[in-house]
Amino acid sequence: AKRVQRIDTKVDKMRMRRKDTNTLKVKENVFDDATLKILYTVSNKGILNAIGGSISTGKEANVFLGEGKDGDIAVKIYRISSSTFRSMEEYILGDPRFRNVRHAKKDIIFAWTKKEHRNLTRAKEAGVRVPEPVHAERNVLMMEFLGEEGKAYPLLKDVNLDPEDAKLIFDTVIRYVELLYVKANLVHGDLSEYNIIVNPRTMEPIFIDMGQSVTLEHPKAREFLMRDIENILRFFKRYGIKEQAEDIYSSMKEIKQK
Ligand code: ADP
Ligand code: MN
Structure with missing residues (x-):
């Protein structure tokens, strides 16, 4: 798998000072x-x-x-x-x-x-x-x-996972989707292995790219939520995780209604 593009490690010398016309x-x-x-x-x-x-x-x-x-x-x-x-x-x-x-x-x-x-x-x-x-x-x-x-830390798609790490990351990702839905009233809307960064030392997943995230009032919120869950399940299938999107969604909905 292709590693995340390397960043120039040194921040450019140029500074953005007031009245400095050459800076950028x-x-x-x-x-x-x-x-x-x-x-x-x-x-x-x-x-x-x-x-x-x-x-x-x-x-x-x-x-x-x-x-x-x-x-x-x-x-x-x-x-x-x-x-x-x-x-x-x-x-x-x-x-x-x-x-x-x-x-x-x-x-x-x-x-x-x-x-x-x-x-x-x-x-x-x-x-x-x-x-x-x-x-x-x-x-x-x-x-x-x-x-x-x-x-930069790598994206989930570029990380080599052993089955235990995969299960831990999967559980955390689903918990985050649930927290977003239950507590923040939000649906990520573009969730996939491309918008999750992994800290390679702690194997902690981090959600990024939330410009398109919508509140639950949005007419397509449920559709986006199902798509997010399905994307995650599709990615983790290769690690032997075989849950049903409908089951995950139902359990979230139940928690939400309590
Ligand atoms: P888009 O996909 O719309 O171009 P993203 O927010 O997904 O924008 O960011 C693009 C890429 O930049 C990500 O895939 C990730 O590699 C990197 N990136 C984004 N945010 C951060 C961040 N806070 N720290 C480090 N890298 C980041
Ligand atoms: Mn992105």
């Missing part, structure tokens, strides 16, 4: 002017001191290693020009927290970023291990960096 020029190909402005803003607020190597280049967002106030942070930058963002409307429309969102793409991306920050906070409060959110500003989300010495 080097990264012009990655950052548009509006995003550069946001990076200066969070720099002036003392939240982000420097931006380092790329961790991931996704369909809608780039994730970078950053230097925060108290050490490494992950900086997720949603691309304003992303063309796949139409699909976001499906998640945001119908979510009562975003009734006032205008349809303009930019506004949807800003709302999306804020929503991911809020979802991480709610998940954390419910007892789910997620990257601790630090700050959201426009299309830029800063959060706890999950890794060591600038190297």
Whole structure:
């Protein structure tokens, strides 16, 4: 299995100082002017001191290693020009927290970023291990960096598991799905081995990528929850775990109704 892309271990030398015009020029190909402005803003607020190597280049967002106030942070930058963002409307429309969102793409991306920050906070409060959110500003989300010495922890899909570890991780993942549903009123909505990071030393799973997570009021919440559970069962089947999605869902629903 392909290991997670290596991150540049050293945070770039360039710093984002006020009135320093050259600071982020080097990264012009990655950052548009509006995003550069946001990076200066969070720099002036003392939240982000420097931006380092790329961790991931996704369909809608780039994730970078950053230097925060108290050490490494992950900086997720949603691309304003992303063309796949139409699909976001499906998640945001119908979510009562975003009734006032205008349809303009930019506004949807800003709302999306804020929503991911809020979802991480709610998940954390419910007892789910997620990257601790630090700050959201426009299309830029800063959060706890999950890794060591600038190297990100691997995704679940890239970890070699023995059967015992697999069972422990599976149980924790299902417990987290339940905590989200029962305590946070949330459904992850894109849960799979691609959005779970594993601390390779403790084998602790960590949920990431919660921009699309929805509250239970969302008309498709149940559908998304079933899909999340099915994705998890599909992945863990290879480790001999053969539970039924319906059974897991029923037991969660029962706990919820108590
Ligand atoms: P998307 O899938 O929408 O591009 P993700 O939130 O899943 O965005 O992040 C993309 C990748 O960046 C992840 O697969 C993971 O490898 C890495 N990543 C995301 N958040 C963190 C974090 N807090 N710490 C370390 N790595 C992260
Ligand atoms: Mn992802």
